[in-house]
Amino acid sequence: xxxxxxxxxxxxxxxxxxxxxxxxxxxxxxxxxxxxxxxxxxxxxxxxxxxxxxxxxxxxxxxxxxxxxxxxxxxxxxxxxxxxxxxxxxxxxxxxxxxxxxxxxxxxxxxxxxxxxxxx
Amino acid sequence: xxxxxxxxxxxxxxxxxxxxxxxxxxxxxxxxxxxxxxxxxxxxxxxxxxxxxxxxxxxxxxxxxxxxxxxxxxxxxxxxxxxxxxxxxxxxxxxxxxxxxxxxxxxxx
Numbered sequence: 001x002x003x004x005x006x007x008x009x010x011x012x013x014x015x016x017x018x019x020x021x022x023x024x025x026x027x028x029x030x031x032x033x034x035x036x037x038x039x040x041x042x043x044x045x046x047x048x049x050x051x052x053x054x055x056x057x058x059x060x061x062x063x064x065x066x067x068x069x070x071x072x073x074x075x076x077x078x079x080x081x082x083x084x085x086x087x088x089x090x091x092x093x094x095x096x097x098x099x100x101x102x103x104x105x106x107x108x109x110x111x112x113x114x115x116x117x118x119x120x
Numbered sequence: 121x122x123x124x125x126x127x128x129x130x131x132x133x134x135x136x137x138x139x140x141x142x143x144x145x146x147x148x149x150x151x152x153x154x155x156x157x158x159x160x161x162x163x164x165x166x167x168x169x170x171x172x173x174x175x176x177x178x179x180x181x182x183x184x185x186x187x188x189x190x191x192x193x194x195x196x197x198x199x200x201x202x203x204x205x206x207x208x209x210x211x212x213x214x215x216x217x218x219x220x221x222x223x224x225x226x227x228x229x
Contacts, residue, residue, distance in 0.1 A: 035218070037220075044123070044207075044209060044220060044221070044222045044223035045158070045160070045166065045209050045211075045220045045223065046123075046220060047211070047217070047218040047219065047220055050218075059216055059217075061217065061218075062217075095165060095166070097166075099168070101154075101156075101171055101172070103213075104152075104154035104156075104172075104213040104218075105154060105155075105156050105211040105212065105213050105218045106154070106156045106168065106171035106172065107156070107158075107166075107168060108168055108177065110165035110166055111165065112165060113165060
């Protein structure tokens with residue numbers, strides 16, 4: 001059974017950095033691209049970026065370019081999403097997502113979501 | 121790049137059909153057959169309902185179908201059931217980008 005298990009909720013001060021993990025099991029980690037998706041309260045889903053666990057290559061959405069870093073550690077089958085210079089608008093649930101067609105936006109599997117609250 | 125355009129809301133009575141549109145450009149929806157649709161119940165992870173415009177993953181009822189014409193993709197839910205009430209999002213591949221729609225809240229009356 002494929003599982004994506006994310007790290008727990010975080011509360012952060014504005015201007016700081018958050019790093020969320022997504023540990024996978026049930027498939028070969030390097031077979032599928034890993035994506036990260038943001039959902040702010042009352043808002044829709046927003047694609048943040050992806051990493052190819054095979055070689056670490058990344059693509060980031062323009063909105064998050066310069067503030068987001070997505071990595072994949074094959075030794076632990078874990079992907080990380082780091083978002084810096086946090087502001088209140090970054091308060092959101094963050095999901096990792098993957099699957100056989102993941103390069104094109106077809107995600108069979110999702111993590112349970114991690115709530116990040118940015119507040120002073 | 122702007123979000124794909126979806127109607128904010130849609131509704132229908134049990135047993136009826138409803139279609140949700142997802143409009144982009146020739147650089148995303150119109151340029152590739154890589155449109156997926158997700159069902160999202162609040163507090164849960166999104167669920168894949170349609171991929172590559174009109175393909176249904178195993179386990180998704182055949183009441184759900186997808187299509188595309190030009191720059192607009194569509195999700196049709198036939199024989200509406202109470203459990204279909206949820207938010208629905210489309211997403212399209214684009215070069216160096218993946219773009220979600222703004223989401224449509226489907227209400228079963």
